[in-house]
Amino acid sequence: MAAPRPRSVKDMARLGRPPLRFGDDPLLLASWLYYEEGLTQSEIADQLGASRPTVNAYLADARSSGIVNISISAPRLRALSIARAIEEHFGIDDCLVVPGEGGERSIFDRLGGAGALAVKSVIHSGDIIGISWGRTMLALANAVRDIHVIDVTVVQSTGGTTAAINYTPEACATRLAERLNASFVPISAPAIVSSPEAKRMLEREPVIAEQLQNLQRLDRIFFGVSSLRPSSTIYNSGFFDSHLQQVYAGAVGSMLGRIIDAQGNEVDGPLRDRTIGLDLDQLRKVPTRVLIAGGYDKVPPILAALHGGAVTTLVTDVATAEGILRADGVAVEKIGVRRASATPARSDLLRSRIKKFLNSPKDAVNEALEGAFAAFPDHIEPIDGSPRAIRARAAKPAGKVGVVIGGGAGHEPSFLGFVGPGLADAVAVGNVFASPPPDRVLACTRDAHRGAGVLYVYGNYTGDVMNFDMAADLAGAEGIEVRTVLTSDDIASAAHDDRAARRGTAGNVFVFKIAGAASARMYGLAECERLARKANDACHTIGVAMESCSMPDTQRPSFKIGEDDMEFGVGVHGEPGVTRVPIESADRIVDQICDRIFAEMQPRPGDRVAVLVNSLGGTPMMELLILNRRLRKRLEAREIAVHSTLVGHYCTSLDMIGASITLMKLDDELTGLLDDPCDGFAWSFSGRRPS
Amino acid sequence: MSSIDSAFLIAVFRRAADRLEAERQALCALDGEIGDGDHGTSMANGFAAINDHLRGMARQEATPAAVLRDAASTFLAEVGATVGPLYATAFLHGARLLEAGDLDRQQIGRLVVAMADGIKARGQAELGDKTMIDVWYPAGHAAIAAAAEGGSPAEVARALRMAAEQARETTVTMIAARGRASRLKERSLGHLDPGGASAAIILAAIADTLASAA
Numbered sequence: 001m002a003a004p005r006p007r008s009v010k011d012m013a014r015l016g017r018p019p020l021r022f023g024d025d026p027l028l029l030a031s032w033l034y035y036e037e038g039l040t041q042s043e044i045a046d047q048l049g050a051s052r053p054t055v056n057a058y059l060a061d062a063r064s065s066g067i068v069n070i071s072i073s074a075p076r077l078r079a080l081s082i083a084r085a086i087e088e089h090f091g092i093d094d095c096l097v098v099p100g101e102g103g104e105r106s107i108f109d110r111l112g113g114a115g116a117l118a119v120k121s122v123i124h125s126g127d128i129i130g131i132s133w134g135r136t137m138l139a140l141a142n143a144v145r146d147i148h149v150i151d152v153t154v155v156q157s158t159g160g161t162t163a164a165i166n167y168t169p170e171a172c173a174t175r176l177a178e179r180l181n182a183s184f185v186p187i188s189a190p191a192i193v194s195s196p197e198a199k200r201m202l203e204r205e206p207v208i209a210e211q212l213q214n215l216q217r218l219d220r221i222f223f224g225v226s227s228l229r230p231s232s233t234i235y236n237s238g239f240f241d242s243h244l245q246q247v248y249a250g251a252v253g254s255m256l257g258r259i260i261d262a263q264g265n266e267v268d269g270p271l272r273d274r275t276i277g278l279d280l281d282q283l284r285k286v287p288t289r290v291l292i293a294g295g296y297d298k299v300p301p302i303l304a305a306l307h308g309g310a311v312t313t314l315v316t317d318v319a320t321a322e323g324i325l326r327a328d329g330v331a332v333e334k335i336g337v338r339r340a341s342a343t344p345a346r347s348d349l350l351r352s353r354i355k356k357f358l359n360s361p362k363d364a365v366n367e368a369l370e371g372a373f374a375a376f377p378d379h380i381e382p383i384d385g386s387p388r389a390i391r392a393r394a395a396k397p398a399g400k401v402g403v404v405i406g407g408g409a410g411h412e413p414s415f416l417g418f419v420g421p422g423l424a425d426a427v428a429v430g431n432v433f434a435s436p437p438p439d440r441v442l443a444c445t446r447d448a449h450r451g452a453g454v455l456y457v458y459g460n461y462t463g464d465v466m467n468f469d470m471a472a473d474l475a476g477a478e479g480i481e482v483r484t485v486l487t488s489d490d491i492a493s494a495a496h497d498d499r500a501a502r503r504g505t506a507g508n509v510f511v512f513k514i515a516g517a518a519s520a521r522m523y524g525l526a527e528c529e530r531l532a533r534k535a536n537d538a539c540h541t542i543g544v545a546m547e548s549c550s551m552p553d554t555q556r557p558s559f560k561i562g563e564d565d566m567e568f569g570v571g572v573h574g575e576p577g578v579t580r581v582p583i584e585s586a587d588r589i590v591d592q593i594c595d596r597i598f599a600e601m602q603p604r605p606g607d608r609v610a611v612l613v614n615s616l617g618g619t620p621m622m623e624l625l626i627l628n629r630r631l632r633k634r635l636e637a638r639e640i641a642v643h644s645t646l647v648g649h650y651c652t653s654l655d656m657i658g659a660s661i662t663l664m665k666l667d668d669e670l671t672g673l674l675d676d677p678c679d680g681f682a683w684s685f686s687g688r689r690p691s
Numbered sequence: 692m693s694s695i696d697s698a699f700l701i702a703v704f705r706r707a708a709d710r711l712e713a714e715r716q717a718l719c720a721l722d723g724e725i726g727d728g729d730h731g732t733s734m735a736n737g738f739a740a741i742n743d744h745l746r747g748m749a750r751q752e753a754t755p756a757a758v759l760r761d762a763a764s765t766f767l768a769e770v771g772a773t774v775g776p777l778y779a780t781a782f783l784h785g786a787r788l789l790e791a792g793d794l795d796r797q798q799i800g801r802l803v804v805a806m807a808d809g810i811k812a813r814g815q816a817e818l819g820d821k822t823m824i825d826v827w828y829p830a831g832h833a834a835i836a837a838a839a840e841g842g843s844p845a846e847v848a849r850a851l852r853m854a855a856e857q858a859r860e861t862t863v864t865m866i867a868a869r870g871r872a873s874r875l876k877e878r879s880l881g882h883l884d885p886g887g888a889s890a891a892i893i894l895a896a897i898a899d900t901l902a903s904a905a
Contacts, residue, residue, distance in 0.1 A: 228819060246832075249818065250832065250854065262861050300864040328864075430771045431733065431771065434772030437767050438767065438771075461773075462773050466775075553719055553729075
């Protein structure tokens, strides 16, 4: 507001302003009419019977007294400042960053829309313009409208590609030419030809030579980059395949059909002398070079293009922009008008060494196991003297399916606490947070095999899957049939439609119980597998960490969580969670967990669940009980019945301060198995018969 | 021209074991940022175990392929984890290549690529997924290219080492698509891949052994 700073309302009251009809608060009325009703200051002055300068003063005072708060949405500001950060950091002329999430539109359409704005601001009548190809380029051409220029020429920047895609070089260039009422120059040759000789021959053809001449005279070029991933434009265009990817090791992407390295230089390789179109030296001579690209997979090629001087203007989206800066070592959290969710971590000096009861870190796992054998001699014993392959002491009848579990150490009492009657038969133990190797799993498999095959139940982690699969192959070669159920109860770790990618966390415990009960009932291998899978599908877990854990080897926090933050969606390996959010009260944290779990589990009134409130290691029972209190309220509000509750240390992450909540949705079948007796040192239960 | 023999491989393992031990904490710290913090432990313990095993092996009698096979089983039994099967398979693929015939030391790049093939076959990662193969392949191909241009062992070694270092830095710009770090999605940007970092250490040990033997 450009008006001179007015006198305050109180001064005016003393000057004998006309009486007002809206209570005693003219500021609110004026503000309402101005901001909500959209009246002009003169119209408001008429309505209030006041002068226009008076209305102006009301509005200014409404701002300063806090009646009116004007805020520009933070992501927009951030988008703006992040764009400036990119301009400064990479020394380019201009950067446009598409803010926000963008709702329904695809990233290509959003970038294309922003790219069209860039087109509008950089082109002039008489320009010769080049455009590359790809989904973003076609979206850009489609988004161009209302640009009034004359005598513009659009040149296809490379030869043609397979017509299997609809965003070919020709399609993108003709569309842009149509939208600009420009003349169009094609390149009447393929972008990639079969040999260097073919390239030389074609380039000497008079028609093609004339077309290519235009590329020397470009004023502006609009281009994209492609990653080298199998879904990328360069793959879809038929230029590139996994064989070439091996040959081009060290390449990070492509632009204009040229394979580039991290410095933005063309990588020497079989395609180099077979590509027809604008080359990268020619590109760098074009006065205005607008790169339009977004998506995380494009961060390496965008960075390469920026480092290689290929870009004068960048159009991208906020997430990619942040990625680019972060990948280039710029602290993104410092940019923007307010901090992102996380407070910056304090200096390392504040918390360095975590005190632990250790002799030597490398002996920690074996010494802990020796202590466990001493403590629970009725439950567990080593197989063939190896402390890392452990069996239940109880006798296992012939014809019983063997249940073998396992994983890294550091989750105590998982997993060895769940070995015993009605639970697992044997457990393989790895190093801290590291899968046991195949030979140990094989030793467990042989020991648990009673002629009916063996069921593996373990968490869905890359390392465990490789080692257990190798063991299963070895067991198969010995004639032992092995089936595998991967636990994947952590619903924060991947989306619902990607359930197979989720990791297994505390829900493990329920799956062990169901599998063990099924095997104790002497069900066959296929039936045990089905029930374990069903139990896993019924389990929903979310973990929250307040502080990172620390490994025996380092005795330092594995990662840092800001003083006022927590990690939402952590697993059980001390790895960072899915999002970092400000810390909240216990009840609000439970609410967030319940909201996520309910959204996925879709419980109905009358449903029954088993509950596990699990410490991640460093959180005491008292706090677990506080969590359980709120959890019960939320369940009651939904009329969900709690069949049974476990509270305590079940599947931990060393000394991590944090907790997880698991709900297992029960039907009669699962309830029956859950109610069978079991006897592991971490879960001993005499059973409950239906009344 | 000398070939890649047992003595050469044993020297490589000794060098790699020393350096991984020296970097144990640093690798754990890198892994803590985007993984579960055990990478330094697995790598240092695993290579130490290989080294111990090879020390006890009558080296003059063992073929280089046998050295790699023993390294595979020793490493796997010691560490398990994710790197256990990956490096064990790498060594087995390397052993297969050496069984097919002697390999000149200048041809070290072929051994490196064979090992990378093993890692890729076991882990199913693609290039660009921010894993150790993003370091193994570029290094191997650089060494092959240097040898093809008639480079001396020292020049091949330099190409191998430089490509490994550069590729390791490139992992910073990638988004993890495999392993635990993949849960972090874009939060893995800006972090070195710990598997890539340890790969560069091993590759530097190979390069330095090559250069010092020449």
